[in-house]
Amino acid sequence: MVEEMNNRIIKLRQALQELISQKDNLLDPKVIAASQELDEVLNEYNKLLKELKK
Template identity: 45%
Template sequence: MPEIEEILNKVEELREKLNKLAQNKNEKLTDPKIIAVSRELDILLNTYHKLMTNKMIKLKSQ
């Protein structure tokens, strides 16, 4: 579970960072900084989804 908690903490950090960047009136949503954070967040969310899917598969097979 520590790995999942770590991922969730990082997801929350990146989500907050992305929101702050997006709220900045001088930044466009296509700004490379926003895109980079968004991609990093996507990767983490995909990792989380895979971990949870694998966990559910293991639970069902028991």
């Protein structure tokens, strides 16, 4: 599960970086949506890591 989420985070980061380079505008709705999606997955990942440490 952790490895899957880590791979998803890597893919989302790459997609976000590509969008930023294409749009040249951090306020573009697609860039914001991609950033929010990455944030959600990072939050889930951190929550999972905390639970596994218990």
